[in-house]
Amino acid sequence: MSTDAPDPLAGFDATVHAPNRLRICALLDTAGEAEFGLVQRQLGVSASVLSKHVTVLIDAGYVEQRKAAHDTRRVWLRLTRQGRDAYQGHLAALRAIVGPPDPAP
Template structure:
């Protein structure tokens, strides 16, 4: 297997969209995070974030659960095991693509 094939194998078009890549990066660093904190970090509206999270959930990469905190309903997000593997594989593929271009 060549390096270019290896890089392409890990590339994930679902994760590659800039906002979804940022969401995965945030989720990879934590066990779980509140939806509103992700929204704040990305600087996007709740509806934009919700659409990207839905794509990631449909792919099986993100799970959400709702819980009451401070008498308010909160939504928490976390990467699934498959999501963490896909995200890290995608990052490795990007590194391989960049490294190959610099050779």
């Protein structure tokens, strides 16, 4: 059976799906930009764990970082347009997987 409707699962993104990466994307989508230390505290992970996840997201083109002008130890993170699209597409795919909520009894 052929259908012209787009596949709602097409937006599922394994890169975003890992729990910590999903949380990073959610935080950055809401905040716009966040300092590395703040993201670390919000996720409750070590700097090395966060760094590994951020590196995966940067390599995918989903996150970019900038260093503060006067203190290069301070790093700010933000989603790229591609990252925001991937995150939003992934959320849509997850909603398609779980389906609409059951109506209240």
